[in-house]
Amino acid sequence: MASRLLTVPAALLLSLTALSSLAADGTPLGWVERGLILPEQVTVKFKLDTGALTSSMHAEDVDYFEKDxxxxxxxxxxxxxxxxxxxxxxxxxxKLQRELTVRGAGGKEDRPVVLMKVCVGDRLLEEEFSLRDRDEMNYPVLLGRRTLEKLGPVxxxxxxxxxxxxxxxxNR
Known part of the structure; x- marks a missing residue:
């Protein structure tokens, strides 16, 4: 019985943490939101994609190099x-965090993954993003489940x- 009592407050705490990213009127985030890419301070449309595991960001002319x-x-x-x-x-x-192999209808593709800072609502996040030319896509940034679990319901x-x-x- 005591273990049951401990799980209820823990579950309540987790749900209250997720609620901190609800929209101002108390509703969940939408499947498309405006977000900010930092430190460039550029506001773009973010697609909140529960079907993707890893987030993705538009990038062109990707070059690999060695540093230190x-x-x-x-x-x-x-x-x-x-x-x-x-x-x-x-x-x-x-800095390259890892390589990601993406498999889809067009075959498989290796993508670099880097850490980037983004802002969604009042949440500043440093997340892993795979880099891909998304010029032909409607949304330059896609937030996958690893990021969405920090933001709450969609x-x-x-x-x-x-x-x-x-x-x-x-600015911190």
């Missing part, structure tokens, strides 16, 4: 900022339920 004995990647982040209606171009370098009937607001956190 570690593998790194350098890539172009060329995105249209939907908040300011301007093109943001950056050349970014990140309502597939809603979009744009929350605005990115991490400016104070991003």
């Amino acid at each position: 004995g570690d593998k790194w990647v350098r890539f172009d982040l060329d995105l249209k900022d939907v908040e300011h209606d301007k093109l943001v171009k950056s050349r970014i370098e990140r 309502d597939s009937a809603r979009t744009f339920t929350i605005e990115p607001n991490c400016s104070e956190l991003a």
Whole structure:
């Protein structure tokens, strides 16, 4: 009986933690939200994809190189900022976390995975993103389940339920 009593408060605590990322009106996040890529401060549409495990971000001209004995990647982040209606171009370098093999209808593809900081609502996250040219996709950033588990529930009937607001956190 005592073990049962301990699990209820733990479950309640976990559910309250997930609720911190609900939209301002108390509803879950939508399947598309505006998010912020840092430190570039570019606002783009993020697709919250429960069918993907790993998050993915648009990247062009990916080059591998070595730095201090570690593998790194350098890539172009060329995105249209939907908040300011301007093109943001950056050349970014990140340490390679791992290689990801993606299998799909078109065959298999190896992608580099790097850590990137993003803001969704009031949550500043540093997450793994596979890099891929997403020019032909509607959404330059896709958030997979590993990231979504930190954000809480997703309502597939809603979009744009929350605005990115991490400016104070991003400067730390």
